[in-house]
């Protein structure tokens with residue numbers, strides 16, 4: 001168990017976890033951003049990550065049900081609006097589907113999750129279940145990976161535009177909005193955590209929550225890498241490049 005940390009020491013400890021465990025360090029991201037993947041491997045990433053995107057508003061809805069304070073809910077509900085939009089054809093999920101459209105996947109197939117890797121499903125479900133089962137403070141702390149996402153998003157967009165002729169600024173538009181949304185969301189969550197993690201036990205629990213979330217993101221990429229890069233063994237039922245798509 002750690003000894004009590006001041007709020008700024010707690011922030012340093014949280015950022016240190018990101019520095020060691022965030023998925024920006026995963027070799028798959030190095031390949032994705034460095035132009036080392038072929039089109040089917042990029043397609044596999046977009047297809048599998050759709051499930052993460054799709055479940056983010058579900059987990060945020062779970063967090064909302066735990067908030068008794070209207071002023072907190074007012075702030076948190078914006079996350080759901082960002083992903084779902086306010087009308088058909090609007091919002092982050094729609095923009096992710098525009099990316100999978102551009103990569104040649106029928107929408108029905110993507111939304112059905114029929115070609116999803118089982119390990120992607122398990123990792124994303126673990127995140128949703130964590131948020132459902134753990135105290136609100138830990139659920140909020142588990143979103144703090146977003147402290148580190150603006151850097152990786154900038155690196156990703158620049159690297160992919162430079163390396164791949166099958167993506168464009170338009171098809172990567174999902175990430176435009178995320179840069180400001182992620183900073184806004186992470187700043188709020190960080191202040192909440194620093195203010196509410198007032199004992200060594202609570203501080204340890206938020207550090208553990210962030211570690212857990214880093215593990216979720218890392219596992220997602222492990223699954224994609226194993227199935228589609230090396231050794232390249234998609235499990236039964238998962239999407240196989242070139243095979244007929246059944247939703």
Ligand SMILES: O=C(O)c1cc(C(=O)O)c2c(n1)C(=O)C(=O)c1cc(C(=O)O)[nH]c1-2
Nearest residue numbers: 056142143144145146148149152153178217
């Ligand atoms: O592109 C990325 O690397 C990345 C990372 C993360 C993250 O660190 O959890 C999120 C996102 N993107 C993202 O687009 C997003 O909407 C999001 C929501 C959350 C969350 O935990 O509430 N993380 C992330």
